[in-house]
């Protein structure tokens with residue numbers, strides 16, 4: 505079997521250790537996601553989904569345990585190395601789109617590519633290709649305020665995948681949309697993920713959406729089952 509794109513091994517995370525507000529969130533959480541695999545992460549509110557995604561995305565560090573991205577152990581690496589790995593290998597989508605309001609849809613997808621050194625013509629071609637795949641190429645010149653919630657989220661998906669990451673991490677990517685729109689927009693995300701063949705870990709409360717992924721992990725009392 506090919507090497508996992510993401511693996512967490514016995515990850516522990518406690519906030520406010522030793523203080524009155526101590527909360528032990530992850531207690532030996534282990535998982536792995538293979539190339540091309542789409543995994544649902546389901547958990548009750550407050551169970552630690554965001555904490556787990558932040559650790560998997562190298563935005564936070566575990567108290568103990570290992571995080572590997574494409575086989576490289578990120579435990580104990582410098583902030584600089586972790587940031588480089590995050591930029592090169594990981595795309596993020598959140599519940600809210602977090603697009604930059606003063607830039608058009610196209611420009612929002614261009615920016616991370618230009619920051620990574622992609623020539624402008626290639627970056628524009630990539631952005632238009634992604635917008636076409638999610639069905640909103642005619643909206644390329646619109647600013648976020650002139651897009652519907654579902655369209656904004658589609659742009660956010662394109663932005664997350666613009667630099668061809670190996671791993672997509674998504675936290676309730678359609679949680680802000682009404683059920684009908686959520687269903688369609690999630691379909692667009694799944695098509696994009698399948699076409700690009702990347703690994704994805706997608707947190708959702710929606711069990712219908714979870715059933716459309718390859719398998720589901722439940723986060724319960726700090727572990728994945």
Ligand SMILES: Nc1ncnc2c1ncn2[C@@H]1O[C@H](COP(=O)(O)OP(=O)(O)OP(=O)(O)O)[C@@H](O)[C@H]1O
Pocket residue numbers: 519520527529547548549550551552553554555556
């Ligand atoms: N920086 C922090 N300091 C202290 N406690 C925190 C911190 N971040 C999260 N927590 C606590 O850790 C627990 C898990 O939080 P987390 O945000 O990971 O949950 P979640 O599963 O993503 O929740 P939701 O689905 O409601 O967004 C919660 O009890 C939360 O209050």
